[in-house]
Amino acid sequence: MRAAFLAPFALLAACVATPSSDDAILAIGDSVMAWNGAAGIPEATAAALGRPVTDRSKSLAQITNPNGAAAALGFDITRQFAGAGGGWDWVILTGGGNDIRDDCATPRMDATRDALIGPRGTGDIPTLVARIRSTGAKVAFVGYYDGAETSPTGFTPCxxxxxxxxARMTQLAARDPGLVFLDAGDVIDPGDLGLYARDLVHPSARGSAVIGRALATAMRAVERGS
Known part of the structure; x- marks a missing residue:
């Protein structure tokens, strides 16, 4: 269940981050992750876990940004991770909506979707997850929730x-005990406008807190089972 993420284009160079402890969390992704700043999903997750977080997520980011200059400035989620160094305990992320938005409800949609994550668990998202997992970090991926019921948005066709x-991310997570997939639609009620920002796309601060707490619960469950 799902929605998405857009915000003003802020060209700010990303700083290289290093974990501040063995329990450190790295957050990467698009504006669903970045929205609400210090009251965003990464910060809510970290607060619930009592751990430090470094948030490199950025509005308008894509899993793979074809614009090299924009990618170098942090608008490519794969590069957000590549520039963050190693040693993270968890990497939490979301992404893919900005990659597919222009193709939604067109003949190109299925091919773009399958390039992100295909029916056999291949694609840019699984490749990024595998890259993160190869460093020893666990991964928590947040899937998109539905837009608010009151009004369609630019992401409704998606x-x-x-x-x-x-559904494919759920299957991928079932094969890897170090991968958590949270369908944010399980905790974001499209009938509760208080969970949405004014654009009815992004989460409000309360929505970010709800997602963050649910993500922290899922992450704890993985740790108890390991």
Whole structure:
């Protein structure tokens, strides 16, 4: 269940981050992750876990940004991780909506969706997850929730694609005990406008807190089982 993420284009160079402890969390992703700043999903997750977080997520970011200059400035989620160094305990992320938005409800949608995550668990998202996991970090991926019921948005045509992507991420997580997948639609009620920002796309501060707490619970469950 799903939604998405857009915000003003702020060209700020990303700083190289290093973990401040063995329990450190890295956050990467698009504006669903970045929205609300210090009251965002990464910060809510870290607060619930009592751990430090470094947030490199950025509005408008794509899993793979074809614009080299934009990618170098942090608008490529794969590069957000590549520039963050190693030693992270967890990497939490979301992404894919900005990659597919222009193709939603067009003949190109299925191919773009499958390039992100295909029916056999291949694609840019699984490749990024595998790259993170190869460093020893665990991964927590947040799937998109539905937009608010009151009004369609620019991402409403993408919801069928997000449904399929979430189902495939669920299958991918079932094969890897170090990968958590949280369908944010399980905790974001499209009938509760208080969970949405004014644009009815991004989470409000309360919505970010709800997602962050649910993510922390899922992450703890993985740690108890390891």
């Amino acid at each position: 919801q069928p694609a997000f449904d399929v992507m979430n």
